[in-house]
Amino acid sequence: MEENTAPVVPAYAVTSTETAPPLAPDAAPGRARRRRTTLFLVGGVTALALCIGGGGVALGVGIAAADNVAAISALEQRASDTYGSAQSGTFQPTSPFGGSSGTGTGTGTATSTSTTATAATDAQKLGVVTILSDLYYSETSQAAGTGIVLTSSGQILTNNHVVEGATSIEVTVESTGETYRAEVVGTDATDDIAVLQLETSSGKAVSGLTAASLDDDTLAFGDAITSVGNAEGMGDLVAAAGTVTALDENITVGNEGTGTSESLTGLIQIDADVVSGDSGGPLVDAEGEVAGVVTAASSGTADITGFAIPIATAMTIAEQILAGDESGNVSIGAPAFLGVQLATTQGTAGVTLGGAIAGTPAASAGLVAGDVITDMDGVTITATDTLSASDVLSAAIAAHEVGDSVTLGYTTAAGVASTVVVTLMAGPAA
Template structure:
């Protein structure tokens, strides 16, 4: 397993302020902010727990241990890439996202499965997105909706709105590649808005890696991957790994960082399609989230709150997003949510799990202990959150 692995989506900061409480991962303690004011990973059930690393707001390009990047990093030297040809670009698209709760934007890639706009990409490319735009190589842009995601497999399926007649990717039909086979990774390298091609060879199969938590994406342990020596960089995530016949054999998902020699990793296309098929059939599971999750709008602290009698059991609020159900209910940083619909929640994970059982539009009753030690209760209607 290569050290210093990073997920391949790129991200550009738009100035999410530190301490705003709009993050999407666990913050180190109540009321604290993540480094560079960025966040990692969307928790289920519409909580906004705050992360480590430089993430989506940092603007640190590839070659480090971060997701973001809009230019080549000096540690990787000159990238061995060329502008993708028309044949290489066929069925590959540019994915741009707005992360509204972090005032950030991100970029990645996708593979077109159907002419009416079903697109396969990585979960981390769209994770935390409040708006998604997909652009074809010919320059046509479409608004995309999330059909479903599976963070554990790093797979997401999108539906382009009002799309028809799209060029689809040619998927491999003769089995996985072999070590030594020539391959080409095609994607939105470094979020540049132009499809680039990086040639290389397959160096290993059935590889397992653990990615670092970066941007709005939590680290994941992935297995069964194709390892390549192509110059895969930020923004290539969700793009196509082509064999020498121009068929898609994998979906690019991660790359090593911190050295001049880049090692890329791709999900075998058959594995990605198995997940996509489950999503498109409407089969949710412990790992698959269909559509958009219900959203409360709180950032959770990893350090429990402390009331007059000491530590208070429950989910401690590190911050509240303006305009969300949590804000409307009067929750503030330092409060501790202790129950949902009368059922006690012991911590942030329990709160996330309770809210994950609900859909946008559902009404739930929250009970919490305020910073002054009093008990409060309110009914809130959960709204549609960012992509999970």
């Protein structure tokens, strides 16, 4: 593969009504203004970000809408328990893996050409949805992306990073304009796939949706394709035509701050104009069938290189999720959640709280800033050689299911020891 020196970007959106610059004008036929999160080249090959880009903070597991605190949940804590304040608004999230740099390998060419993006046609809207999620119990922090209708009863395929951290999800079927709420059926964070289930506002089952037509062939180098997505998170589908420029691409997205990284393998490389908000949307072949799930893209130059998960790969994972098979990298349903927030300063014995998120078990139990959780179900919460005390607490919660009751031992800021029984609730999507 030839060396490509263009930095690269993600494909879904987070905006702010208070601090973030405005997004591109609504209903614009092209994509003149892009807000991107740029990654850098590593080892002389293209660095990659997921298709979520621009302007927002990096979203980590357990972030809460409070300054200098983090929420403890059963979600995997990537590397740090402190995330800083959550920004308000709707943002194209940065890399779901906290990406700062990455590499790509595969077969084909690394070159790309500028392509044209236009408003999606009625035919291109069939089987495609736009997704808007509230994040981490914040009423002003949201993420936007795209999804693919799998069944007439409202099962939706998308990227995990589109819904990661979501505490409520709104989905609009673009061919009809109908809006539904959605629950996460399951996720595969490693392979960046999630399945949602739509329901009406009253919780009733959905029926009669037009499902996308899935490709049963294999794309080849040079094939014509079109990316269809919720460009810049504006809620209007945009189609970007291009070609397949490489197959079986492997990309690594790394976090310079934590030294961790995550990889996606076997991707389709394309030269279509993929931008923030397109994540989770369909990569359509010349026959109008879905050949892939748009996931990542380059940024910073006029020429854009996009990446998509092959639909066969995505559907293998989706079928495992729909079967309820929680093995390998798949998680089913929502994780158990306590709802405490971490103080910025932590010791090794116990977890010092910065507060409790309203409406969660922690808040209902009366836990407040300054309390120190010392044990759970009689097991002491203390740091080990490899885990912080908050990691230990998170792992203890992770061992439980939604609806389980646990007994917490804690000490108040005044030094009074106490216990409380709490029932764990469903937390943000993993």
